[in-house]
Amino acid sequence: xxxxxxxxxxxxSGKETQSKLLLEQFLxxxxxxxxxxxxxxxxxxxxPVKMYLAGEFGLDAEKVNPYPVSAMYAIDRYASYQKDxxxxxxxxxxxxxxxxxxxxxxxHQASKLQGEEKEHYLSWLETLEYExxxxxxxDFVIFWICxxxxxxx
Numbered sequence: 603x604x605x606x607x608x609x610x611x612x613x614x615s616g617k618e619t620q621s622k623l624l625l626e627q628f629l630x631x632x633x634x635x636x637x638x639x640x641x642x643x644x645x646x647x648x649x650p651v652k653m654y655l656a657g658e659f660g661l662d663a664e665k666v667n668p669y670p671v672s673a674m675y676a677i678d679r680y681a682s683y684q685k686d687x688x689x690x691x692x693x694x695x696x697x698x699x700x701x702x703x704x705x706x707x708x709x710h711q712a713s714k715l716q717g718e719e720k721e722h723y724l725s726w727l728e729t730l731e732y733e734x735x736x737x738x739x740x741d742f743v744i745f746w747i748c749x750x751x752x753x754x755x
Contacts, residue, residue, distance in 0.1 A: 604691040606738055608703040611746030620746055621701040634696040638687060640679055640703060647681030650674040668711035672727050675707045680735040691738060704731050705743055 609621045621637055628635035641651045651674045653659065660666045683691070690696055708727060712720050732739050 604694055604696045604698055604738070606691075606698045606700055606703070606740040606742075608700045608705060608740040608743045609746055610702060610705050610709070610743060611748065616748055617701050617746055620744075621699045625699045628697050628699070634694055635699060636687065636690070636696060637699045637701065638682070638703075639701040640682070640706070641675060642678055642682045642686075645678060645681055645685075648678045651678055664714055668714045668723060669726070672707050672711050672723075673730070676704075676727075676731050676735055679704070679731070679737055683735075683737045700740070703740055703743075704728075704737075705740070705745075707731075 607624065609617045609624070611617045618639070621639075625635050625637045641648050643652065654663075654666065654671055654674060657663075659671075687698065691698065704727070708724055711727070712724055715723050731737055
């Protein structure tokens with residue numbers, strides 16, 4: 603069975619660069635490794651995510667209901683797992699380096715909620731993704747913290 607390492611961080615913080623470097627490091631050591639990136643913009647399952655990001659459900663993302671938005675991202679991950687990498691994850695001793703994964707959904711959408719409502723949402727999302735959709739839980743999550751504009755230097 604595979605292992606999932608997730609790289610999380612704000613937009614333009616270097617997640618893609620760091621995940622590529624980590625992948626190259628594992629491959630140079632002779633390990634089986636593969637990079638994943640979410641959302642998977644090339645998948646038809648990502649179309650609702652693209653609509654959300656384009657403002658088609660509301661121009662103020664903070665006012666868009668986090669439950670359907672989270673379901674859109676979850677379906678994108680589910681489709682990717684089922685079609686692209688689930689078999690390898692189940693059969694191979696392979697490392698999967700993910701540029702964003704479920705924690706992104708948790709962070710971005712939970713920020714719209716407060717108190718018990720936030721706790722309920724996080725429990726709901728964890729159940730949806732890991733139990734109902736049965737995508738694998740990450741084995742390790744790295745939160746890449748970068749001061750604003752620091753990444754440009």
